[in-house]
Amino acid sequence: MAKQEAQEDFEHQPCPLCGQKTLILTERETEVPYFGKVYLFSMTCNSCKYHKADVEATEQKEPVRYEFEISSEEDMKVRVVKSSEATVKLPHIASITPGPAAQGYVTNVEGILNRVKYQIEVARDAEEDEEGRKKAKNLLKKLLNITWGKEKQKFIIEDPSGNSAIISDKAVKSHFKVKDAR
Numbered sequence: 001m002a003k004q005e006a007q008e009d010f011e012h013q014p015c016p017l018c019g020q021k022t023l024i025l026t027e028r029e030t031e032v033p034y035f036g037k038v039y040l041f042s043m044t045c046n047s048c049k050y051h052k053a054d055v056e057a058t059e060q061k062e063p064v065r066y067e068f069e070i071s072s073e074e075d076m077k078v079r080v081v082k083s084s085e086a087t088v089k090l091p092h093i094a095s096i097t098p099g100p101a102a103q104g105y106v107t108n109v110e111g112i113l114n115r116v117k118y119q120i121e122v123a124r125d126a127e128e129d130e131e132g133r134k135k136a137k138n139l140l141k142k143l144l145n146i147t148w149g150k151e152k153q154k155f156i157i158e159d160p161s162g163n164s165a166i167i168s169d170k171a172v173k174s175h176f177k178v179k180d181a182r
C-alpha cells in the first residue's frame with residue numbers, strides 16, 4: 001500500500017496556473033501533539049514554481065478562535081497549526097489573511113513571526129513614501145523585540161474550518177462565529 005501511495009505522490013498533474021503537466025502533488029499524515037492527526041498537502045509546479053500547501057485535521061473540527069499572549073522567548077517554540085482558511089492577527093502589527101494564495105502549514109510562533117516579518121519587508125521595499133518606510137522599520141524593530149521576549153504581543157488565529165490551533169496551556173480557545181470576522 002505504501003508503495004502505491006508513493007507512486008501517486010509523483011504523478012504529474014496539470015498545473016492550475018500554467019497548464020503544464022508538471023505539477024507534483026504530495027500528501028502526508030503527521031501527528032501534532034494535543035491537536036491530533038493532520039494531513040499535509042502540497043502542490044508544486046516544476047515549470048512555473050506555483051506552490052500551494054495546506055493542512056487539514058483528519059477529524060471534523062468546529063470553527064475556532066485562539067488567543068495567545070506572546071510574552072517570552074520560550075513562547076517562540078509554541079506549536080501552531082494554520083490552515084489556508086485561517087486569519088492570523090497580530091494587532092497593531094499585521095494580519096495574514098485567507099484567500100486563493102494563502103498557504104496552510106504546521107509551524108511555531110517564531111515561524112508565524114518570520115512570515116509576518118517577510119510580509120512587512122516586502123511591503124517596505126515596495127513603499128516609495130519615506131513615512132511608510134519608517135513605519136515598516138518600526139514594526140520590524142517591534143517584531144524583533146517580541147522574538148526576544150522584550151515586548152508582549154497578542155496573537156490571534158480565527159479559522160471557520162477549525163483546522164488551526166495554537167498549542168499551549170496559555171492559549172485561550174473559543175468558538176468562532178463566522179459573523180465575528182466582519
Ligand SMILES: [Zn+2]
Pocket residue numbers: 015016017018019020045046047048049050
Ligand atoms: Zn505551473
